[in-house]
Amino acid sequence: MTPPDRFLRLGDVLNRTGLSRATLYRKIQSGTFPRQVRLAERCCGWRESAVTEWMRNPIFYSVDDFPPQA
Numbered sequence: 001m002t003p004p005d006r007f008l009r010l011g012d013v014l015n016r017t018g019l020s021r022a023t024l025y026r027k028i029q030s031g032t033f034p035r036q037v038r039l040a041e042r043c044c045g046w047r048e049s050a051v052t053e054w055m056r057n058p059i060f061y062s063v064d065d066f067p068p069q070a
Contacts, residue, residue, distance in 0.1 A: 007037065007045035016051060017058075031063045 014021060019033075027033035034050035054061045 006048040007039060008048050008051060009045050013046050013051055017055065032058075032061055034063060034066075 008016070010021070010024075013019075014024065017024070019027070024033060028035055034046055034054055036044040036046050038044050050066070053066065
């Protein structure tokens, strides 16, 4: 049984990936980093599993390779 997926906030994502904020959002725009998920009106986060998958192979990652998660 897999544990439930957690959501990471911006600071956690930046710390784990070593990316700057500008680079992170540039990669999201180009489709080479997972999109954030809206959690509330003024709050969003990234699925931990999506960030982990990106970290396995960041050079060749594409959001088109992974189906959207509900």
